[in-house]
Amino acid sequence: MIRAVWNGTVLAEAPRTVRVEGNHYFPPESLHREHLIESPTTSICPWKGLAHYYNVVVDGPYGPVNPDAAWYY
Template sequence: MPKAVWNGAVLAESETTVQVEGNHYFPPESIDRQYFRESDKQTVCGWKGTASYFDVVVGDEVNADAAWHYPDPKPEAAQIRNHVAFWKGVEVKE
């Protein structure tokens, strides 16, 4: 089962991730919200839409903008609405 881990903490774990462009997008209910803090960062993907970011916070360590999601994706990416993906050292294990 895919799970996202950073600094020894399991950030998300789910059997129902959606894979897009090599990234696992975890459903919102699989996220351990205690490790997430809203970020002001946003980026735009031509076919998915505007991504919003979270900082990942474990103890005193902060991994800025290490998780992203699409709250209002374009129709072609509707399957990842509010699902969360990771980068910047967050390890996704299968």
């Protein structure tokens, strides 16, 4: 099982991911969305397209925040 963990909290886990440029991309259904808050940040990759970002939040709404730490295309 492959896991994405921050501050001891599992953010995603799946038996398989897609690895691109050293990053693991998890299937949408494997995300623990209670820790992911949509960010207004976007960026563009010439070959992957438009990226949208999440702020990662653990330990409730007032816990530590890792801004723009997760993204999807």
